Amino acid sequence: MRSLLPVLAVLGGIVMLFAATMLVPLAFAFLGGDAALYAYDGAIAITFTSGLALYLLGRRSRRELQPRDGFLLVSLVWTVLPVFGALPLLFHIEGLSFTDAYFEAASGLTTTGATVLTGLERLPLSINVWRCLMVFIGGMGILVLAVAILPLLGVGGSQLFKAETPGPMKDQKLTPRIAETARGLWTIYFVMALACFLAYRLAGMSWADAFMHMCTTVSLGGFAAYDASFGAFDSPAIELVATVFMLLAGINFALYFVAWRRRSLRGLWRDLEARVYFALLAAAVAGLTLYLMAHRVYPDLGQTLRHTAFHVVSIATTTGFATRDYAQWPPFAPLLLLFLSCFTCCAGSTGGGIKLIRSLLLMKSAQREFKRLVHPRAVVPITLGGAAVDANVLQSVLAFMLVYGAVMVGATLLLLFSGLEVVTAFTAVLSSLNNTGPGLGLVGPAGTFQPLTDFQVWVCTIAMLLGRLELFSILVLFTAAFWRK
Amino acid sequence: MRSLLPVLAVLGGIVMLFAATMLVPLAFAFLGGDAALYAYDGAIAITFTSGLALYLLGRRSRRELQPRDGFLLVSLVWTVLPVFGALPLLFHIEGLSFTDAYFEAASGLTTTGATVLTGLERLPLSINVWRCLMVFIGGMGILVLAVAILPLLGVGGSQLFKAETPGPMKDQKLTPRIAETARGLWTIYFVMALACFLAYRLAGMSWADAFMHMCTTVSLGGFAAYDASFGAFDSPAIELVATVFMLLAGINFALYFVAWRRRSLRGLWRDLEARVYFALLAAAVAGLTLYLMAHRVYPDLGQTLRHTAFHVVSIATTTGFATRDYAQWPPFAPLLLLFLSCFTCCAGSTGGGIKLIRSLLLMKSAQREFKRLVHPRAVVPITLGGAAVDANVLQSVLAFMLVYGAVMVGATLLLLFSGLEVVTAFTAVLSSLNNTGPGLGLVGPAGTFQPLTDFQVWVCTIAMLLGRLELFSILVLFTAAFWRK
Numbered sequence: 001m002r003s004l005l006p007v008l009a010v011l012g013g014i015v016m017l018f019a020a021t022m023l024v025p026l027a028f029a030f031l032g033g034d035a036a037l038y039a040y041d042g043a044i045a046i047t048f049t050s051g052l053a054l055y056l057l058g059r060r061s062r063r064e065l066q067p068r069d070g071f072l073l074v075s076l077v078w079t080v081l082p083v084f085g086a087l088p089l090l091f092h093i094e095g096l097s098f099t100d101a102y103f104e105a106a107s108g109l110t111t112t113g114a115t116v117l118t119g120l121e122r123l124p125l126s127i128n129v130w131r132c133l134m135v136f137i138g139g140m141g142i143l144v145l146a147v148a149i150l151p152l153l154g155v156g157g158s159q160l161f162k163a164e165t166p167g168p169m170k171d172q173k174l175t176p177r178i179a180e181t182a183r184g185l186w187t188i189y190f191v192m193a194l195a196c197f198l199a200y201r202l203a204g205m206s207w208a209d210a211f212m213h214m215c216t217t218v219s220l221g222g223f224a225a226y227d228a229s230f231g232a233f234d235s236p237a238i239e240l241v242a243t244v245f246m247l248l249a250g251i252n253f254a255l256y257f258v259a260w261r262r263r264s265l266r267g268l269w270r271d272l273e274a275r276v277y278f279a280l281l282a283a284a285v286a287g288l289t290l291y292l293m294a295h296r297v298y299p300d301l302g303q304t305l306r307h308t309a310f311h312v313v314s315i316a317t318t319t320g321f322a323t324r325d326y327a328q329w330p331p332f333a334p335l336l337l338l339f340l341s342c343f344t345c346c347a348g349s350t351g352g353g354i355k356l357i358r359s360l361l362l363m364k365s366a367q368r369e370f371k372r373l374v375h376p377r378a379v380v381p382i383t384l385g386g387a388a389v390d391a392n393v394l395q396s397v398l399a400f401m402l403v404y405g406a407v408m409v410g411a412t413l414l415l416l417f418s419g420l421e422v423v424t425a426f427t428a429v430l431s432s433l434n435n436t437g438p439g440l441g442l443v444g445p446a447g448t449f450q451p452l453t454d455f456q457v458w459v460c461t462i463a464m465l466l467g468r469l470e471l472f473s474i475l476v477l478f479t480a481a482f483w484r485k
Numbered sequence: 486m487r488s489l490l491p492v493l494a495v496l497g498g499i500v501m502l503f504a505a506t507m508l509v510p511l512a513f514a515f516l517g518g519d520a521a522l523y524a525y526d527g528a529i530a531i532t533f534t535s536g537l538a539l540y541l542l543g544r545r546s547r548r549e550l551q552p553r554d555g556f557l558l559v560s561l562v563w564t565v566l567p568v569f570g571a572l573p574l575l576f577h578i579e580g581l582s583f584t585d586a587y588f589e590a591a592s593g594l595t596t597t598g599a600t601v602l603t604g605l606e607r608l609p610l611s612i613n614v615w616r617c618l619m620v621f622i623g624g625m626g627i628l629v630l631a632v633a634i635l636p637l638l639g640v641g642g643s644q645l646f647k648a649e650t651p652g653p654m655k656d657q658k659l660t661p662r663i664a665e666t667a668r669g670l671w672t673i674y675f676v677m678a679l680a681c682f683l684a685y686r687l688a689g690m691s692w693a694d695a696f697m698h699m700c701t702t703v704s705l706g707g708f709a710a711y712d713a714s715f716g717a718f719d720s721p722a723i724e725l726v727a728t729v730f731m732l733l734a735g736i737n738f739a740l741y742f743v744a745w746r747r748r749s750l751r752g753l754w755r756d757l758e759a760r761v762y763f764a765l766l767a768a769a770v771a772g773l774t775l776y777l778m779a780h781r782v783y784p785d786l787g788q789t790l791r792h793t794a795f796h797v798v799s800i801a802t803t804t805g806f807a808t809r810d811y812a813q814w815p816p817f818a819p820l821l822l823l824f825l826s827c828f829t830c831c832a833g834s835t836g837g838g839i840k841l842i843r844s845l846l847l848m849k850s851a852q853r854e855f856k857r858l859v860h861p862r863a864v865v866p867i868t869l870g871g872a873a874v875d876a877n878v879l880q881s882v883l884a885f886m887l888v889y890g891a892v893m894v895g896a897t898l899l900l901l902f903s904g905l906e907v908v909t910a911f912t913a914v915l916s917s918l919n920n921t922g923p924g925l926g927l928v929g930p931a932g933t934f935q936p937l938t939d940f941q942v943w944v945c946t947i948a949m950l951l952g953r954l955e956l957f958s959i960l961v962l963f964t965a966a967f968w969r970k
């Protein structure tokens with residue numbers, strides 16, 4: 001039996017830091033004198049004390065963490081933090097169940113952006129700030145997870161994410177220590193956040209709106225401070241800003257990191273995944289614009305293009321903002337959006353889903369099979385960006401895809417079993433597992449996850465967590481082999 | 486550029502034999518003096534002449550067929566025969582389009598059993614005989630395809646189907662020559678058909694009904710001579726007979742072949758796939774019975790069990806008979822049935838879908854990934870029934886699964902694009918690709934494929950053919966490598 005204790009010390013430290021971030025909504029509440037002012041001191045006290053207790057509990061057994069501890073740590077971080085993140089919501093919003101509060105916090109910290117709350121504009125500003133800040137913090141965690149931790153653990157072939165960055169990455173490895181990588185990634189993330197914040201302000205948002213929606217844009221999170229999401233602004237300028245920053249945030253942050261260290265954007269232009277990402281999105285916008293024009297959904301090309309571009313980028317990057325109820329478009333359109341959300345995001349971004357590079361590898365692996373059928377004795381290696389892909393990495397990616405499919409089907413059957421109709425069940429799972437936010441049916445862009453029963457909410461919560469931790473990090477904890485010495 | 490000609494000679498021979506089978510409905514029409522009597526002589530003449538022409542065209546270039554020719558041959562057989570199989574329908578049914586007639590014939594020959602016809606009971610007996618006979622003939626073809634040809638071509642890891650049969654198969658290979666294997670398989674098939682025929686008659690069907698429904702039972706085809714399918718009989722005895730023979734026909738016929746040669750059933754009891762098959766079906770029947778009882782769908786346990794057992798076996802084995810409109814059951818139930826239809830049939834049967842043995846292998850492959858995460862340096866071989874599975878076979882199976890998923894998603898998007906709503910689109914594709922027959926929505930057990938547009942019917946037809954030929958046999962023809970010398 002492995003010991004939990006060394007991991008708990010680190011978790012305790014993270015929980016204490018998380019408590020500190022609650023000072024931000026507290027400051028908003030204090031300065032604005034809003035009704036939720038007294039929701040934070042209790043939350044901060046409980047969170048900090050719990051973190052301290054965890055730290056003290058684990059301190060004695062503290063040792064250098066081994067890779068295997070990583071599975072436990074990341075799983076604990078993303079399942080435990082929502083408990084504390086839920087506290088301000090529980091303390092302020094009367095009648096909110098723990099199930100719903102945990103869902104909301106987990107949805108934030110996994111940058112899913114699905115909500116169980118309605119009447120967002122009637123909530124105190126500080127509560128919305130906290131919701132959005134959790135998304136921003138979640139994004140910070142995900143960057144480190146995706147670029148530094150998962151590749152180390154070899155989850156779902158994510159070794160690939162590093163190795164496949166062509167050009168500069170070849171002769172210059174990512175700063176080995178996770179802490180240093182984290183600092184680099186976060187600097188980029190903060191610079192992007194600042195630019196986004198100012199751009200939103202310039203485009204006409206209030207300072208507070210600019211802050212909150214910046215938080216949920218660069219993290220591809222998708223929470224908004226309004227029930228109507230970005231529809232509340234009805235501003236092409238704001239939508240343009242959102243689109244640009246969603247696009248930028250969907251790229252592998254390791255590329256930015258290298259570009260910054262090298263003072264050169266060459267690696268970015270040359271990256272296969274990034275190129276396919278832009279090409280795919282451009283094709284989807286063009287195609288869907290034509291489709292909606294043909295169906296005369298909007299009166300002219302300008303409006304059609306505006307709504308298509310915004311929603312394609314928002315859903316494909318798994319952000320989840322909406323300005324229109326695109327579930328009302330002819331059914332091909334919303335389904336195409338959900339389909340894109342499964343694989344469009346680049347690895348090493350804060351987006352969800354299978355990731356583009358895995359999808360490319362899967363396609364190549366299917367292609368190889370055709371060659372093999374014609375030339376049974378030929379050895380056909382699979383290459384990506386010029387380099388051959390290791391057979392183990394390929395098998396990991398294939399296994400990822402299998403488990404992804406199995407979780408999708410299994411969770412959908414659970415939701416059906418619990419009484420949901422098929423479209424809501426399937427898209428709620430799809431959207432949760434891909435960390436997108438909106439689905440279709442009850443959980444469509446005009447709805448929320450509120451109508452779901454507690455059981456259904458938990459299924460979606462688990463799907464969000466599984467998707468965020470790339471399935472294996474959390475599922476491996478349920479194998480006997482993991483716990484054996 | 487490869488030459489088509491040597492394959493055409495063989496195809497011509499098969500087409501001529503196919504013409505001969507039309508004598509059966511002709512005999513029924515003649516003896517019964519039905520209205521379609523004059524539909525067959527033209528069809529026979531055209532079919533036979535075309536076959537002869539193909540034979541003569543290819544005869545000069547005749548040579549020993551190479552494995553690669555197999556792809557072309559099986560693809561041609563299943564795409565060309567429906568053209569001729571459609572003729573009697575076109576000649577007799579006024580206003581029937583070629584699209585619909587081809588769909589109906591392809592649906593028969595692929596043992597899918599989806600129909601575009603309504604008012605089946607008002608059709609002349611001989612037309613229904615012909616529809617059902619095509620299913621029976623299709624089943625004969627599929628057995629040879631699945632047991633002898635696909636493993637030879639290495640499609641989708643189907644080498645596995647042979648190698649994994651434990652016990653007797655180890656020391657005694659299947660009769661090497663395809664022709665001899667075919668004779669053996671067909672003998673078993675005919676014995677099963679005869680038993681089924683007599684059992685239906687004893688259970689109360691007319692001779693003609695017993696013949697037609699035997700044709701579509703042992704082939705897991707699912708065509709019926711009545712719009713209400715097996716609901717028309719409303720007889721527990723008939724349903725029991727159908728259930729038993731569907732169950733028996735869902736097992737790998739290679740096992741029967743070996744049992745017959747060895748005069749021993751030991752191989753059958755010991756086969757991993759067959760055991761899982763029965764266990765899975767038993768569990769599904771038990772589980773679904775409880776579920777329907779809990780939802781009080783039927784007044785008592787007896788009726789619930791009767792309808793559950795029949796529909797679980799019918800849909801999971803991809804047969805597609807129905808006695809009740811199970812689409813009206815709470816949504817979990819029909820979706821579970823469709824889910825089962827994706828993978829329950831054993832390889833080497835006339836059933837469709839992924840096949841149980843592939844699914845087992847996929848599960849083991851995902852399992853291995855968990856072990857690998859915990860012990861990154863361990864070499865973990867995948868075994869099935871005691872023997873290690875070759876890495877190439879595993880990769881072929883994984884590639885099969887990827888292409889299966891891609892075709893499912895791609896065809897669904899096409900149907901959505903053409904204007905269908907999501908449930909009909911998805912389940913029409915699922916049901917076609919798995920060669921099941923009924924889906925949900927418009928194409929549910931109470932409906933037909935008639936409301937679909939020509940384009941939509943073609944998408945489903947292609948899905949049926951792709952599913953039947955295990956995707957790769959037909960898709961490989963669209964690669965450049967195949968046609969290179």
Ligand SMILES: [K+]
Pocket residue numbers: 111112113220221222318319320435436437
């Ligand atoms: K999101």
Ligand SMILES: [K+]
Pocket residue numbers: 596597598705706707803804805920921922
């Ligand atoms: K069928």
